[in-house]
Amino acid sequence: xxxxxxxxxxxxxxxxxxxxxxxxxxxxxxxxxxxxxxxxxxxxxxxxxxxxxxxxxxxxxxxxxxxxxxxxxxxxxxxxxxxxxxxxxxxxxxxxxxxxxxxxxxxxxxxxxxxxxxxxxxxxxxxxxxxxxxxxxxxxxxxxxxxxxxxxxxxxxxxxxxxxxxxxxxxxxxxxxxxxxxxxxxxxxxxxxxxxxxxxxxxxxxxxxxxxxxxxxxxxxxxxxxxxxxxxxxxxxxxxxxxxxxxxxxxxxxxxxx
Amino acid sequence: xxxxxxxxxxxxxxxxxxxxxxxxxxxxxxxxxxxxxxxxxxxxxxxxxxxxxxxxxxxxxxxxxxxxxxxxxxxxxxxxxxxxxxxxxxxxxxxxxxxxxxxxxxxxxxxxxxxxxxxxxxxxxxxxxxxxxxxxxxxxxxxxxxxxxxxxxxxxxxxxxxxxxxxxxxxxxxxxxxxxxxxxxxxxxxxxxxxxxxxxxxxxxxxxxxxxxxxxxxxxxxxx
Numbered sequence: 001x002x003x004x005x006x007x008x009x010x011x012x013x014x015x016x017x018x019x020x021x022x023x024x025x026x027x028x029x030x031x032x033x034x035x036x037x038x039x040x041x042x043x044x045x046x047x048x049x050x051x052x053x054x055x056x057x058x059x060x061x062x063x064x065x066x067x068x069x070x071x072x073x074x075x076x077x078x079x080x081x082x083x084x085x086x087x088x089x090x091x092x093x094x095x096x097x098x099x100x101x102x103x104x105x106x107x108x109x110x111x112x113x114x115x116x117x118x119x120x121x122x123x124x125x126x127x128x129x130x131x132x133x134x135x136x137x138x139x140x141x142x143x144x145x146x147x148x149x150x151x152x153x154x155x156x157x158x159x160x161x162x163x164x165x166x167x168x169x170x171x172x173x174x175x176x177x178x179x180x181x182x183x184x185x186x187x188x189x190x191x192x193x194x195x196x197x198x199x200x201x202x203x204x205x206x207x208x209x210x211x212x213x214x215x216x217x218x219x220x221x222x223x224x225x226x227x228x229x230x231x232x233x234x235x236x237x238x239x240x241x242x243x244x245x246x247x248x249x250x251x252x253x254x255x256x257x258x
Numbered sequence: 259x260x261x262x263x264x265x266x267x268x269x270x271x272x273x274x275x276x277x278x279x280x281x282x283x284x285x286x287x288x289x290x291x292x293x294x295x296x297x298x299x300x301x302x303x304x305x306x307x308x309x310x311x312x313x314x315x316x317x318x319x320x321x322x323x324x325x326x327x328x329x330x331x332x333x334x335x336x337x338x339x340x341x342x343x344x345x346x347x348x349x350x351x352x353x354x355x356x357x358x359x360x361x362x363x364x365x366x367x368x369x370x371x372x373x374x375x376x377x378x379x380x381x382x383x384x385x386x387x388x389x390x391x392x393x394x395x396x397x398x399x400x401x402x403x404x405x406x407x408x409x410x411x412x413x414x415x416x417x418x419x420x421x422x423x424x425x426x427x428x429x430x431x432x433x434x435x436x437x438x439x440x441x442x443x444x445x446x447x448x449x450x451x452x453x454x455x456x457x458x459x460x461x462x463x464x465x466x467x468x469x470x471x472x473x474x475x476x477x478x479x480x481x482x
Binding site for chain 1: 287393463
């Protein structure tokens with residue numbers, strides 16, 4: 001039976017990790033590849049790099065990151081952030097990334113998802129959705145979430161669940177679903193959001209945004225019905241190790257790789 | 259690098275790492291598998307012409323993509339017949355993912371396409387009732403044929419899979435490992451000097467590297 005996945009996420013700018021890791025001695029705590037290799041050795045199931053460099057030159061730096069990572073990290077890794085063209089996706093995959101995430105570009109040009117899925121295979125196209133609760137739901141209408149772009153700054157008026165269904169039809173192989181309400185808090189995932197999208201699509205959903213405790217990871221996989229859980233700060237700050245997370249999940253009867 | 263012996267391994271200098279030829283027939287990125295083999299002590303050459311296979315102590319056939327395209331490229335480049343010839347000569351061989359599927363007689367992926375025919379049987383779409391592709395980490399159960407691969411690996415051993423088609427060997431005895439995914443799925447096959455895995459050892463962390471190390475060890479034994 002397939003394991004549920006635990007995925008540390010690294011924010012990268014200009015080829016460097018944005019928030020350094022300081023709980024362990026690294027030769028270079030800002031090198032994303034060294035960090036990824038560390039997480040591999042700790043038992044991480046995948047790594048996600050989110051590039052927050054907003055420039056054309058950034059593309060080459062991130063392709064170089066993919067190439068170095070493919071040499072030193074022996075688990076699947078995903079790169080996302082600012083990929084706007086089919087050619088960007090091709091370059092990152094050719095450099096050695098296993099998957100890419102698309103966010104703003106996919107919303108602005110949904111056909112990009114289809115073209116990339118047809119050309120490279122659905123399994124390497126992850127659509128990232130940043131979603132925020134619509135507070136004043138209409139009577140009789142359940143909870144809704146709105147898609148935000150540009151790192152959560154730009155509302156779109158698009159319903160997150162409907163967008164996920166559309167993107168899956170276009171060929172998205174997986175979703176990385178981040179709650180804008182919870183991201184940066186330590187209050188746990190938005191479980192209703194995660195569950196709603198997980199039930200609406202038949203491809204894997206990665207829960208993201210808000211993890212503060214190991215219980216939150218477990219909730220994401222059980223009540224949230226996610227296939228994988230993504231977290232950043234609890235791992236980067238050494239609050240918990242990947243091994244501790246796996247142990248905790250296994251004790252809850254959740255199938256994990258150990 | 260092994261100092262360029264002219265026949266398979268026979269004149270490899272004592273103490274040199276086994277030379278492993280990774281077959282490049284234009285199907286996907288080979289960097290990960292090449293680097294993983296280097297990590298476990300192989301001297302790796304990426305080879306894109308039949309002549310380049312001659313001196314290698316062992317062959318690795320990776321690959322992702324469509325079976326039809328892969329089979330056509332193997333035929334057009336002459337790499338396919340050369341691989342079959344080397345296998346018949348007893349050279350240790352490891353197929354990975356599509357490299358496993360290509361060993362069989364044929365595949366039903368988008369039509370019916372002829373494979374290398376090294377092993378009897380076909381490749382068919384996964385019919386599990388679960389999500390396809392079968393993607394992620396799954397534990398395998400070893401069979402007798404998998405003893406060499408499994409040697410020294412943690413139990414249970416989990417590997418990273420990404421595939422929509424799976425082998426159906428004519429002879430169950432070649433099945434080296436299976437995974438549970440809405441039924442039993444062939445995860446690895448082996449017969450004599452031929453090993454092949456449906457999962458990606460180069461993406462399966464320390465466990466995958468340990469399996470690759472076993473393969474490099476097989477090459478070392480063979481030409482000792």
